[in-house]
Amino acid sequence: MAQIRCLVTGGAGFIGSHIIENLLKLGHEVVCIDNFDVYYDPQLKRKNIDSFMGNELFELVEGDFRNRGLLKKALNGVEYVFHEAAQAGVRISVEAPMKPHEINATGTLNLLEAVLDSDVKKVINASSSSVYGKVEYLPFDENHPNQPVSPYGVSKLLAEHYCRVFEELYGLKTVSLRYFTVYGPRMRPDLAISIFTKAALKNKPITIFGNGEKTRDFTHVDDIVRANLICMEKGSGVYNIGAGNSISINELARKIIEINKSKSTIFYADPVKGDAEHTLASSEKAWKELGWKPEVTVKEGLERYAKWMSNSRKANQMLFMPIQ
Numbered sequence: 258m259a260q261i262r263c264l265v266t267g268g269a270g271f272i273g274s275h276i277i278e279n280l281l282k283l284g285h286e287v288v289c290i291d292n293f294d295v296y297y298d299p300q301l302k303r304k305n306i307d308s309f310m311g312n313e314l315f316e317l318v319e320g321d322f323r324n325r326g327l328l329k330k331a332l333n334g335v336e337y338v339f340h341e342a343a344q345a346g347v348r349i350s351v352e353a354p355m356k357p358h359e360i361n362a363t364g365t366l367n368l369l370e371a372v373l374d375s376d377v378k379k380v381i382n383a384s385s386s387s388v389y390g391k392v393e394y395l396p397f398d399e400n401h402p403n404q405p406v407s408p409y410g411v412s413k414l415l416a417e418h419y420c421r422v423f424e425e426l427y428g429l430k431t432v433s434l435r436y437f438t439v440y441g442p443r444m445r446p447d448l449a450i451s452i453f454t455k456a457a458l459k460n461k462p463i464t465i466f467g468n469g470e471k472t473r474d475f476t477h478v479d480d481i482v483r484a485n486l487i488c489m490e491k492g493s494g495v496y497n498i499g500a501g502n503s504i505s506i507n508e509l510a511r512k513i514i515e516i517n518k519s520k521s522t523i524f525y526a527d528p529v530k531g532d533a534e535h536t537l538a539s540s541e542k543a544w545k546e547l548g549w550k551p552e553v554t555v556k557e558g559l560e561r562y563a564k565w566m567s568n569s570r571k572a573n574q575m576l577f578m579p580i581q
């Protein structure tokens with residue numbers, strides 16, 4: 258593929274930084290727009306993109322992607338937009354529903370409007386399994402009814418609808434990928450795998466909210482990135498991007514304890530509002546239309562993550578060791 262200029266919104270975040278890493282490896286030019294939102298430590302986000310700084314194919318536009326002037330600058334010469342910027346996180350959306358609406362729904366509308374006035378060929382939008390919510394049957398296929406159970410889920414569904422409507426009304430090519438609980442190196446610190454692994458490595462107690470019988474389809478970030486890259490050439494509408502193999506939170510905690518040879522014990526706390534009961538993806542549509550299927554099993558992914566986490570902890574300890 259010839260060199261292509263791409264924009265990754267939210268590129269300093271977990272998934273965005275992996276997309277950038279892979280685009281750069283393929284020799285593409287990448288513009289990253291990110292405002293280093295304080296939802297979690299902005300220093301972690303700076304670290305995510307640290308290795309790209311100084312690469313002549315990489316440009317950082319620091320600021321809010323809803324700022325039209327900044328966005329116009331970032332879109333200059335861009336052919337593909339990977340839209341990852343969002344207020345992620347179900348629980349925070351229950352406490353403060355306006356922010357996810359403003360960033361995820363209104364922000365996406367603003368992005369799509371700006372894109373109409375550019376040379377962009379396609380917008381690849383990060384959506385979420387949260388758009389399903391209440392379970393009528395499992396696994397979820399893309400025709401399963403959408404009854405989100407959190408303001409976050411509503412905001413991601415609205416963003417998908419804006420993408421579809423912009424394609425129908427204005428001919429802008431879009432695709433929305435419904436990611437199922439993503440994990441891997443550099444993952445968000447508010448997600449269960451990250452919290453449990455950190456606790457396990459320190460032999461500290463692991464707290465589960467509720468009885469631990471909720472199930473999730475944990476999907477490795479490498480599989481998510483591959484789906485995004487395929488969508489530069491193929492795909493329209495919505496696709497589930499999930500590992501297709503769900504496990505309970507109890508099983509997850511036990512696996513993490515075992516993999517890390519940890520002495521952690523499990524504690525239970527009151528359930529939190531807004532969490533879906535179960536998620537499980539049918540990725541048949543993605544296989545038929547994109548030729549994508551998941552490759553990383555949860556066992557392999559968790560082992561890889563534990564190794565990464567343990568190495569990065571050692572590296573951090575070295576960094577803070579006094580110079581002799």
Ligand SMILES: NC(=O)c1ccc[n+]([C@@H]2O[C@H](COP(=O)([O-])OP(=O)(O)OC[C@H]3O[C@@H](n4cnc5c(N)ncnc54)[C@H](O)[C@@H]3O)[C@@H](O)[C@H]2O)c1
Nearest residue numbers: 267270271272291292293294321322342343385436438439
């Ligand atoms: N991680 C998951 O399990 C998961 C699952 C489903 C969907 N998603 C979606 O994938 C995308 C990426 O998620 P992530 O886990 O990498 O989250 P993340 O929080 O690590 O990344 C989002 C990035 O967007 C940036 N951002 C937020 N608001 C912004 C604004 N107004 N202007 C510019 N930048 C802004 C943040 O600073 C952050 O770097 C999101 O759209 C999220 O909704 C994630």
